Amino acid sequence: MKSKSQSLWGDAWRRLKKNRLAMFCLGLVIFFTLLAVYGEIIYRYHEIRDITPSYQLTNLDAAYEAPSSSHWMGTDGLGRDVMARLVQGVRIAYKVGIITSMIAIPIGVILGCLAGFFGGKVDDFIVWLYSTFASMPGLLFILAIAMVVPDRGLLGVYLGIGLTTWVGLCRLVRGEVMKHKEQTYVQAAKALGLGSGRIMFKHILPNISHVIIVTFSLRFPAAVGTEVIMSFLGIGVQGEPSWGLMIDSARMRLWQGMWWEMTFVTIALFLLVLAFNLLGDALRDALDPRLND
Amino acid sequence: MNSNVSRRADEKKLLDVRQLNVIYGKGKDSVHAVKDVSFHIKPGEIFGLVGESGCGKSSLGKAVIRLTDPTSGTIDFNGIDVASLKGRALKTYRQEVQMVFQDPYGSLNPRMKVGSAIVDVLEVHKIGKNTTERRERVAALFEAVGLDPNWAWRYPHEFSGGQRQRICIARALALNPDLLVADEPVSALDVSVQAEILELLEELRAKRNLAFLFVSHDLAVVRNVCDRVAVMYNGEIVEIGDVADVIDHPQHEYTRKLLAAVPSF
Ligand SMILES: Nc1ncnc2c1ncn2[C@@H]1O[C@H](COP(=O)(O)OP(=O)(O)OP(=O)(O)O)[C@@H](O)[C@H]1O
Ligand SMILES: [Mg+2]
Numbered sequence A: 001m002k003s004k005s006q007s008l009w010g011d012a013w014r015r016l017k018k019n020r021l022a023m024f025c026l027g028l029v030i031f032f033t034l035l036a037v038y039g040e041i042i043y044r045y046h047e048i049r050d051i052t053p054s055y056q057l058t059n060l061d062a063a064y065e066a067p068s069s070s071h072w073m074g075t076d077g078l079g080r081d082v083m084a085r086l087v088q089g090v091r092i093a094y095k096v097g098i099i100t101s102m103i104a105i106p107i108g109v110i111l112g113c114l115a116g117f118f119g120g121k122v123d124d125f126i127v128w129l130y131s132t133f134a135s136m137p138g139l140l141f142i143l144a145i146a147m148v149v150p151d152r153g154l155l156g157v158y159l160g161i162g163l164t165t166w167v168g169l170c171r172l173v174r175g176e177v178m179k180h181k182e183q184t185y186v187q188a189a190k191a192l193g194l195g196s197g198r199i200m201f202k203h204i205l206p207n208i209s210h211v212i213i214v215t216f217s218l219r220f221p222a223a224v225g226t227e228v229i230m231s232f233l234g235i236g237v238q239g240e241p242s243w244g245l246m247i248d249s250a251r252m253r254l255w256q257g258m259w260w261e262m263t264f265v266t267i268a269l270f271l272l273v274l275a276f277n278l279l280g281d282a283l284r285d286a287l288d289p290r291l292n293d
Numbered sequence B: 001m002n003s004n005v006s007r008r009a010d011e012k013k014l015l016d017v018r019q020l021n022v023i024y025g026k027g028k029d030s031v032h033a034v035k036d037v038s039f040h041i042k043p044g045e046i047f048g049l050v051g052e053s054g055c056g057k058s059s060l061g062k063a064v065i066r067l068t069d070p071t072s073g074t075i076d077f078n079g080i081d082v083a084s085l086k087g088r089a090l091k092t093y094r095q096e097v098q099m100v101f102q103d104p105y106g107s108l109n110p111r112m113k114v115g116s117a118i119v120d121v122l123e124v125h126k127i128g129k130n131t132t133e134r135r136e137r138v139a140a141l142f143e144a145v146g147l148d149p150n151w152a153w154r155y156p157h158e159f160s161g162g163q164r165q166r167i168c169i170a171r172a173l174a175l176n177p178d179l180l181v182a183d184e185p186v187s188a189l190d191v192s193v194q195a196e197i198l199e200l201l202e203e204l205r206a207k208r209n210l211a212f213l214f215v216s217h218d219l220a221v222v223r224n225v226c227d228r229v230a231v232m233y234n235g236e237i238v239e240i241g242d243v244a245d246v247i248d249h250p251q252h253e254y255t256r257k258l259l260a261a262v263p264s265f
Helices: A008-018 A020-049 A082-118 A120-135 A138-148 A153-164 A167-181 A184-191 A196-232 A243-254 A260-287 B057-064 B087-093 B114-124 B131-144 B149-153 B161-173 B191-208 B219-225 B243-248 B253-260
Strands: B015-024 B031-041 B046-050 B072-077 B097-100 B179-183 B211-215 B228-233 B236-242
Touching: A008 A020, A008 A260, A020 A082, A020 A260, A082 A120, A082 A153, A082 A167, A082 A196, A082 A243, A082 A260, A120 A167, A138 A153, A138 A196, A153 A196, A167 A196, A184 A196, A184 B097, A196 A243, A196 A260, A196 B114, A243 A260, B015 B057, B031 B057, B031 B211, B031 B236, B046 B057, B046 B191, B046 B219, B057 B097, B057 B179, B057 B211, B097 B161, B114 B131, B114 B149, B114 B161, B131 B149, B131 B161, B161 B191, B179 B191, B191 B211, B191 B219, B219 B243, B228 B243, B228 B253, B236 B243, B236 B253
Parallel strands: B046 B211, B046 B228, B097 B179, B179 B211
Antiparallel strands: B015 B031, B015 B072, B228 B236
């Protein structure tokens, strides 16, 4: 009998803690998350009071001011504080990352489980479905969905990204479920009379939850990146400051020496993507059940 | 042979398998794993099944517990043919026949507390009124297999192979079955632990009148624990009878070969 009674998640956390880089990335992710929450609170506050938030107030006298003590990241072409807008941009980035995950992950997980567990015709159909999705050029498909959605804006972005990015996860989950289906504990569960749904979602799914967590942390920044591209192309956010809009407006003036808006947004985007990606990789290692014991 | 001749009471059959066939796949690539196998097991009997690797022992065991669908033949359990049961009837059959697998490491869900997995089984079969009552049952099962009931709320990786096999036996007993298919239940364990587990199985037979289909390739073990034994070769049963007769006076050539391969016989 081993003396320590640690759960597997506890073990994973111990391994993760030893990884300095991963802990730094986790710190960054927490920092960004707090910024997003802060941004949401600011947004709600102004919405309830029905006043225009300062990051939306234009002040043409103060347009294109370089970073200074009053505007740490300078101002944009309409005299708005870049830092305030950058923080609000985190909020949009998170909204896109989380909402698209809430669309893509359940689709990927459920279809992957069904395909892997039942095999046969069910599997054939689901493989056909995701092959079809995978064979379409991603961004074009996202743009097409976004165009079809009535009032443009973020809903189109959510659906576009959400409905196209489940394929990778579906494949992974299918493969993992196929592996687990052959394991004796699943055979035992069948012999004990447990139903397929219970076996799939209560017994197998916790064993592959690391796949889902890693996928989430890797697809999150990808979704944010896609939002940036879409907003940049003019099919995304309208009104609210998003990083895509900021890059779009900043690029016009870059050659005139107005470097700050573009630079700070790019750095923020780079840090967010990097932090999530590195953390995702570290999680993959830490949560791998093969490393247990 | 006519099965309808009147029998003495102690000859009552718990399980009666007739002309059972298991064929995997179709066409050219199909594997005929079990060929026209017939045998029976009496209540409280330990029935051994021996034969070399790949001869179809597991396939037969899995067909009996209906983890694989038999291709043809009948499996009478307490007078009901269970060979083609489905849905609710199959679920009821699950309470009569259970299985213990060879690999005690893969048999337990690594992400579930061992007791929770048993509570889950009780829940599915609506045994016990609420979770408290089910947890009490789990504690009793743990005691029945010689484990500390407090260990039920730990994860599998904290247990040794022998302890895990006891947990698997406890889980199989949760539904209070009459027949346990034990597919090489001790071959993955250390010799000293093997003896303890075999002792536990015999104790369960004595206390609960539990019958076993005991699959093994270890003739010494079979000689020790089994009442009767069937020798399987290439999907067929080539010899069947009381364990002493078969092992001490083998009739079939293959049985002799099998025995010759073991130095102690
Ligand atoms: N699911 C399956 N699909 C196809 N063939 C199978 C399947 N399971 C078993 N077989 C084949 O059926 C034959 C009998 O296998 P089985 O596992 O029943 O043998 P066994 O006597 O239990 O062997 P061992 O002692 O190695 O466990 C083998 O040739 C095996 O390859
Ligand atoms: Mg086998």
